[in-house]
Amino acid sequence: MKKNFLLTSLMMLLVIILAACSSSESSSGTEAGNASGNANEKTEKTDSKEKQVVTFWHSMGGAGQEALNSIVESYNSSQDEIQVNAEYQGTYDESLTKFNAVAGSDSSPTMIQTFEIGTKAMINSGQIVPIQEFIDSDGYDMSGLEENIVNYYSLDGTFYSMPFNSSTPVMYYNKDAFEAAGLDPEAAPETFEEIIEANKAITKANPKMKGFALQAYGWLWEQLLANQGALLLNNDNGRSDTPTEIGWSEEEGKSIFNWVKQMVDDGTFANYGTNGDNMVAGFLAGDVAMFLQSSASSRDVIDNAPFEVGIAYLPHPEAKERQGVVIGGASLWMVDGKSEEEQKAAWEFMKYLQTPEVQAQWHVGTGYFAINPAAYEQQVVKDAHAEKPQLQVTVDQLQDTKPSFATQGALMDMLPEGRKIMETALESVYNGGDVDEAYGTAIEQFNAAIEKANAARGE
Amino acid sequence: MSMSNPGIPSSTEITEISFENVKKKQRVKSFTKGMLFLLPSIVLFGAFLFYPLFKTMYLSFFLTNARGETTVFVGLQNYIEMFTSPIFHQSMKSTFLFVLYTVPTTIIIALLLAVLANEKLKGIGFFRTIFSSTMGISVAAASVFWLYMFHPSIGFLNQILSLFGVESIGWLTDPKWALIAVAVTTIWMNLGFTFLVLLGGLQSIDSYLYESADIDGAGYFHKLRRITIPMLSPTLFFVITVTIINAFQTFGQIDILTQGGPQNSTNLIVYSIYREAFTNYQFGTASAQAIVLFIIILIMTIIQFKLGERKVHYQ
Incomplete structure (x- = not known):
């Protein structure tokens, strides 16, 4: 009798687990991503309820992830209005697949990093807000950025996404x-x-x-x-x-x-x-x-x-x-359907990422370019180039590039x-x-x- | 009965009708009861198997955008393109070769190990644990482990080969070897589970059969052929079916080891479906391939049940 009862309850449990598993299948990927997110970010998130939370999906593994996490951390501690949660979502392909699955729902991020060849697909998807809207309303000046990078990401004079990590x-x-x-x-x-x-x-x-x-x-x-x-x-x-x-x-x-x-x-x-x-x-x-x-x-x-x-x-x-x-690498996209405050907050973070100090740190920490050439004047970069002249070569190659459709x-x-x-x-x-x-x-x-x-x- | 007794037609008719009625009522009742019992599985299967199945069929007649929404109805165009595509032919060929490489080898090795581990020896528990240990290793972990074994220059396998003065093999980069390399990984991974199931089957064979055979003076191999294999046949049948289905649905090790390369030689059908859907965003083509996979597995399973049932000996 007891054995039977045990067996039935076990079966019931299995059915429930099965149902739960299947129904959450589509979102389990994102949950796994959340879980793998930085642990300290999680704790910060709980004690800062009034802050505007920005969810940032990225695809930086290894040294890139370390560099990015430290940038996000220093941004979060530099002010007390915006809380950026950086979440690693696997490779660009994987992240894009997840994004397509959740786009338009509450689980979608505020901003997402996507590789350069996904640019057209993102524009066609109808799930994003062109960055140009924020540039215009904010009067932000994009001309300070590296010319070749601006060439790639502006289409007919419109910026759809914010350049971020570029490499060649x-x-x-x-x-x-x-x-x-x-x-x-x-x-x-x-x-x-x-x-x-x-x-x-x-x-x-x-x-x-x-x-x-x-x-x-x-x-x-x-x-x-x-x-x-x-x-x-x-x-x-x-x-x-x-x-x-x-x-x-x-x-x-x-x-x-x-x-x-x-x-x-x-x-x-x-x-x-x-x-x-x-x-x-x-x-x-x-x-x-x-x-x-x-x-x-x-x-x-x-x-x-x-x-x-x-x-x-x-x-x-x-x-x-x-x-x-x-230009290879990726840019940051603003996702449609989020509240205005949330998008504004994400925009603030995007601007922060373009500052010479952050770009200098990013360039030295990874080998990606500084999108903002002013970063090369920073002392960190000068020191790094003196110590590792090879890093300089990558910058030179980009600046020697002849602008053309090719x-x-x-x-x-x-x-x-x-x-x-x-x-x-x-x-x-x-x-x-x-x-x-x-x-x-x-x-x-x-x-x-x-x-x-x-x-x-x-x- | 009513025909033979025309004098009192109305009463018999009534009883007959009510008899039919009761029968009908009972049938309805037992049907509802049955349905109630089946309801949980019908709901679950419906939501997670039948609905996706029909949706896949529907999608296979369309072209889609990146979000998987249908855009243009193309009829059978996806199927026609698929069957004329050399990439799909390659994919089918690789899939069948892969099944051929992995299924018999896995089962034979697992059976050998199970027969060995079924002997009553001191410390046999240790060996049983070792033999079944690959069951506890995830596909991802096992694949990464083998990825390093297969590394072209610093990998363990090529280092062994170079010790014997043999030229190193491009395990995962040479199209002649890649499928074999993936098959070896898969066999290793599946061995634990297959071994465990077969060992369980062996242990449930009644020992009196062996005792009577001993009295009759049967030798070891005679007992193996006449008692062990027939008594094990239900388990073997189960293991074969499951291994074949698994082999057709191989994905994880491909994704980690080769990504379908080199030259699509390891682009097994499930990986091909994944690539169509999530790299190329052609959900229509992917759905058409999924339907083909479904039909293949369906046919294989039917054949197995038809053939298998004749040979399987249930106690």
């Missing part, structure tokens, strides 16, 4: 390995052809070390195109009209594939697939001498390498002049899909696949994806 790709190289191979560690190779030659010297000096690693990462593909002055999408990268097909020429696209193919054939190419962490680990372990990666990792890489790390500009084919890079970057809502397509194509070349075939398939799929995205919008 740079080439990291192992100076000790360069020296061992008899290369000049202060003059990194600048073109694809020079890299091929340097690779041979490095592998000859140390057969255990590969010369170059290119992560199969669509973002790097976009950057290598832009550096040649090539467009990713037609209609001026989607800035003058909705794109209908790819914008680069066969010569521009294939130069990258052929370069990779050459290195693979030489046996000087290290294949880490799509995994950036493995690539960095391989670099730090001395398995590969050069790789391309976001400048945002520079602090991590320099601090952890047991050898001297050099940072250089993104390479380009010899036949093309270097045009510079597209370096302004593309706008389209199917860009994440496009990246995957290019990654697959690059991987097939890494594994000895035929260049023409891989390239041809990729173009076909890329154009089909553009077509489908246009069709889905019902225009």
Whole structure:
């Protein structure tokens, strides 16, 4: 009898748990995110009920999260009207997915950080308030910000989101390995052809070390195109009209594939697939001498390498002049449907993030740029640049960039899909696949994806 | 009865009608009672299984925007595109290969371990714990652990290989190896659960069967083939069904180890659905793929029940 009773109650409990689990499925992701939020922020939240709370979803892990948390903390303690709760929501993709699920409900955040290729999707979503409204009503001056960053984020003179963390790709190289191979560690190779030659010297000096690693990462593909002055999408990268097909020429696209193919054939190419962490680990372990990666990792890489790390500009084919890079990284979006006070508070925080002091701290702590060039005049930055001149390179590369539609970057809502397509194509070349075939398939799929995205919008 | 007795038609008719009535009433009553018992599961299944199922079917005929709202009705276009897409073909091929790699291997290894661990030896509890320990490890933790094992240069596996002078293998970057690497991870992860269920099955076999066989002078392998396997067949049947369904629905280890790469060689169907829906925001295409997965699993399960029931020996 007792046993039966126990069993039934257990069953009942199970049913209740099951029901509870399923019904909260859609919001469980956000709850997990909340839970992982900073513990001290939680306690602060409870003893400050009158403060205007701003929920800030971000995607900064590792060193970036530490730097961001300390900025948020110092903002919260600097005044007593606004309480910012920074919540880590996973990668940009994951965070965007969660946002789409909760948008328009009470669980949606006040502001969200989204990557640059999500710009068009966010505008089309109808869930955001253009930042321009706040700029106008507040009379805020955006002209103080870095010119290239302003170029990317303003569309027809309107700011939809507030630039925040911007980075560009740079080439990291192992100076000790360069020296061992008899290369000049202060003059990194600048073109694809020079890299091929340097690779041979490095592998000859140390057969255990590969010369170059290119992560199969669509973002790097976009950057290598832009550096040649090539467009990713037609209609001026989607800035003058909705794109209908790819914008680069066969010569521009294939130069990258052929370069990779050459290195693979030489046996000087290290294949880490799509995994950036493995690539960095391989670099730090001395398995590969050069790789391309976001400048945002520079602090991590320099601090952890047991050898001297050099940072250089993104390479380009010899036949093309270097045009510079597209702003990568992310911006902050104001979410629609929140109270005016809450949005105002978020706006105040956004402005705080642009101040030279905060930007200086951010730049030094991570390797992202200072959005506000005035930050470079701050003593912290000067000291850091003196100590780690590599950080300076990332800034120079951005400021040397020639403004054009190519370096302004593309706008389209199917860009994440496009990246995957290019990654697959690059991987097939890494594994000895035929260049023409891989390239041809990729173009076909890329154009089909553009077509489908246009069709889905019902225009 | 009423026909044979026309003299008193009205009374018999009445009793007959009331008899029918009572029968009907009772049927209604027992139906309501049955429904009441079923209500909790109908509500739960309806809300969390049937409604999503029909919604998925509905979505598969549309194109959607980033929030998953339908925009354009395209009829069967999503299905046509899917069946003509080389990426989907690759995905189906990988999925079936993956099932083929993981299911038999998992069950054979788990069965071997279970038979070993079923022996009454000193300290066997220790081994039983070790063998079933992977059950306590989450998919995420196990995948990260294997991710480091598979690391191209500093990974444990490649270091062992280099000790023997074998050239290192791009476990997760070479399309020839990636699916095998993911399969190895999955087998390792599923082993604990399968082992535990099979061991439970073994222990519930009555020992008198073995005693009579001993008296008859049957050898170890004879007993294994004639007693252990037949008596274990209901458990084996359960384990096979569950493992196959799990293999079709593999997601976590793919997401962490390869993200479907290299060259889509590990883009198993559930990962492909995830990517369509949450990276490409094509919920229509994703729904069409989900329907295909549903049909495949449905067919597999029906086949298993038809074939399995004949072979399974319930005591």
